[in-house]
Amino acid sequence: MPYNRITLTHFLLQDQRRLGGTGSFTGLVTDLIFACKMISREVNRGALAGNLGVAGSENIQGEEQKKLDVLSNEIFMHMNALGGAYAGMASEEMEHVSAIHGAGDGKYLLLFDPLDGSSNIDVNISVGTIFSILRLPEGASTIAEAAFLQKGVKQVAAGYALYGSSTMMVLTTGNGVNGFTLDQSIGMFMLTHPNMTIPADTQEFAINASRARFWEPPVKRYVDECLAGKEGPRGKDFNMRWVASMVAEVHRILCRGGVFMYPMDAENQAKGGKLRLMYEANPMAFIVEQAGGAASTGRQRILDIEPAKLHQRVPVILGSRNEVTRLVGYHSEHDSRRN
Numbered sequence: 001m002p003y004n005r006i007t008l009t010h011f012l013l014q015d016q017r018r019l020g021g022t023g024s025f026t027g028l029v030t031d032l033i034f035a036c037k038m039i040s041r042e043v044n045r046g047a048l049a050g051n052l053g054v055a056g057s058e059n060i061q062g063e064e065q066k067k068l069d070v071l072s073n074e075i076f077m078h079m080n081a082l083g084g085a086y087a088g089m090a091s092e093e094m095e096h097v098s099a100i101h102g103a104g105d106g107k108y109l110l111l112f113d114p115l116d117g118s119s120n121i122d123v124n125i126s127v128g129t130i131f132s133i134l135r136l137p138e139g140a141s142t143i144a145e146a147a148f149l150q151k152g153v154k155q156v157a158a159g160y161a162l163y164g165s166s167t168m169m170v171l172t173t174g175n176g177v178n179g180f181t182l183d184q185s186i187g188m189f190m191l192t193h194p195n196m197t198i199p200a201d202t203q204e205f206a207i208n209a210s211r212a213r214f215w216e217p218p219v220k221r222y223v224d225e226c227l228a229g230k231e232g233p234r235g236k237d238f239n240m241r242w243v244a245s246m247v248a249e250v251h252r253i254l255c256r257g258g259v260f261m262y263p264m265d266a267e268n269q270a271k272g273g274k275l276r277l278m279y280e281a282n283p284m285a286f287i288v289e290q291a292g293g294a295a296s297t298g299r300q301r302i303l304d305i306e307p308a309k310l311h312q313r314v315p316v317i318l319g320s321r322n323e324v325t326r327l328v329g330y331h332s333e334h335d336s337r338r339n
């Protein structure tokens, strides 16, 4: 193994020095790193620690919670309560935001999906943690939901931890995207994937095809054209993947390109879509754009959405820029014919 790799902590300290920071951002990411290492350990111990299976409760989204959903959320709550760099936190698993009274200056807000891809936990397939960091708005004295309702473009940082064949942390602070692999033998994340970039073109798409009967015409058109392969209008063959863990899906796209879709469809329309704007769509859109890709609902850039509520759901189409642009074009052609 090369000895000249830098750790995530060194990487953050270099950034802090370059930007003349106070250290509070570095402190809060350090808390996050620790929380993700703890979750990684619990995911890894799986059945040995009795961590698999359902918790017997539902979250605010009306979804059945797995034991690891609850445990991961508790790890975050505990870790960050000790810190103080955050003024408040919001979790996919909790109905309300929570204020943090710590020792730090508390100028940031943390939003997170403690465990993404929960349906994969019991079958030993990759899951992850997604996080988004916002600044506490100027003059906001109370940590109420309104302080969190900021557009994705306002994110200071976003990232995810992937608990896969290796544990990785991928992070952006608005200056590109970098990936770090956990060296279990020394307990440190090492920079292994500098400047991750998404190719503009791809021959791979990801969508839950069991929902095809609910899709809108532009999505159906796009997928049909991909499936038609060389003989179809695209003139090339496409491959398809569906892990059912957004983190794993986005990671694959960052590594080799592709397009990921969880679109609005006839079945999820009443809820606004499937994925959560504040914990899934916004952080992933920030990462994908920083890596040169694009992220849209099909009708609007995700990072420009004005959030109306904390647990808002939105359609998500993200990945290789030219494919996302094509899908957005199909939506606008469809809408203009309808109007």
Ligand SMILES: O=P(O)(O)OC[C@H]1O[C@](O)(COP(=O)(O)O)[C@@H](O)[C@@H]1O
Binding pocket: 063, 092, 113, 115, 116, 117, 118, 119, 208, 244, 245, 246, 247, 262
């Ligand atoms: O079960 P489906 O329809 O394949 O949906 C899978 C999608 O749901 C999610 O698992 C939702 O996230 P949670 O597990 O955090 O609820 C995404 O990671 C994934 O892309």
Ligand SMILES: [Mg+2]
Binding pocket: 113, 115, 116, 117, 246, 280
């Ligand atoms: Mg999720």
Ligand SMILES: [Mg+2]
Binding pocket: 069, 092, 113, 114, 115, 116, 117, 118
């Ligand atoms: Mg989750």
